[in-house]
Amino acid sequence: MNQKLFSEQYLKHILDSDKQGVFELVKQELDDGVPVEDLYKGIEEAMYEIGRMWHKNEISIAHEHLATAITQWVLMAAFPQFGHNTPERGKKVVSFTVAGNNHDLGIKMVNDILESKGFPVIYLGTNLPVTGALEFINREAPDYILVSVALPVNVPYAKEAISTLKQSEELKETKIIAGGYCFKQFPALLEKLDYDYYASDLKDFIELSETL
Ligand code: B12
Structure with missing residues (x-):
């Protein structure tokens, strides 16, 4: 897979409002047997470019929303293509984006990778108020x-x-894995968190997941 070319084409179809074009592009890659993580990397690059263009006022919020909506569909379509043959590891994972964070494509990609590696994931969605969710997470x-x-x-x-989470008796053995665009941009901010593991992107995360 030529990731740069893929990202450019993905972006072009979105800017042309051509959802079908995106689906055909993705389907071709999947039919060619491209690993889903490579596909996700290509999509990540296209979304970062959307962010850059949005920031520079070269495109509107409408394009950014369209890109998100199409990519949500792509992730749903790509997920079953992961080889889910790995036996379950007997480990449980909960994931969410923190209060105030509505960006969820990245964590969904991470969830997909984990599930394909035999870790069932309970995804609690975006913008999670942890205090309200604590009883559920403890259980x-x-x-x-x-x-x-x-x-x-x-x-x-x-x-x-x-x-x-760290103060909860029930979660004494639980390890916290932090990640997200914030720390790619500002790695020093990680120091503010009492996390156990960190991964910056999918490649990094796949390596980490082998050790969990
Ligand atoms: C789409 C988008 C949105 C959508 C999100 C929709 C959705 N359902 O996700 C909407 C419209 C909601 C949105 C809103 C806003 N956004 Co926005 N958004 C984006 C955009 C264009 C793409 C995000 C994305 O999907 N990236 C692709 C994914 C795959 O990448 P990722 O998130 O980095 O995830 C990867 C890694 O970080 C990692 N990862 C992620 N999570 C985790 C967790 C763990 C545990 C691990 C291990 C790894 C990991 O793995 C992923 C795969 O490699 C980015 C541009 C960018 N550079 O990211 C801006 C961007 C992040 N947004 C930005 C801003 C400013 C906002 C708003 C404040 C705008 C506003 N004024 O309202 C709001 C804030 C909303 C909120 N409260 O969260 C800025 C942030 C700048 C900054 N430094 O603060 C960016 C960078 C755009 C820009 N260039 O200005 N946004």
Whole structure:
């Protein structure tokens, strides 16, 4: 797979409002047997470019929303293509994006990778108020909790969420895995969090998941 070319074509179809073009492009790659993580990397690049163009006012929020909506469909279509042959590892995972963070494509990609590697994931969605969810999370007593942070303004909420989880008796053995665009942009902000593991992208995360 030529990832650069794929990202450019993905972006072009979105800017042309050509959903069908995106689906055909993705289907071709999947039919060619491209690993889904490579496909996701190509999509990530296209979304980052959408973000850059949006920031520079070269495209409107409408294009950004269209890109998100189409990509949500693509992830749903790609998921069954993962080889789900790995036996379950007997480990439980809960994931969410922190209060204030509505960016969810990244954590969904991470969830998909984990599930394909035999870790069932309970995904609690975006913008999660952890205090309200604590009773549920305690009952599940997951081995790992994945916390996704996109913006610097999310960091105080991430700090609070992680500290709430760490204080719970039921979650004494639970490890916190942090990640998200915020730390790719500002790695120093990671120091504010009491996390156990961090991965910056899918490649990094796949390596980490082998050790979990
Ligand atoms: C789509 C988008 C949105 C959509 C999100 C829709 C959705 N359902 O996700 C909407 C419209 C909601 C949105 C809103 C906003 N957004 Co926005 N958004 C984007 C955009 C264009 C793409 C995000 C994306 O999908 N990226 C692709 C994914 C795959 O990448 P990723 O998130 O980084 O995830 C990867 C890794 O980080 C990692 N990862 C992610 N989570 C986790 C968790 C764990 C545990 C691990 C291990 C790894 C991991 O793995 C993933 C795969 O490699 C980005 C541009 C960008 N550069 O990201 C801006 C961007 C993030 N947004 C931005 C901004 C400013 C906003 C708003 C504040 C705008 C506003 N004024 O309203 C709001 C905030 C909303 C909120 N409260 O969260 C800025 C942030 C700048 C900054 N430094 O603060 C960006 C960078 C755009 C820009 N260039 O200005 N946004």
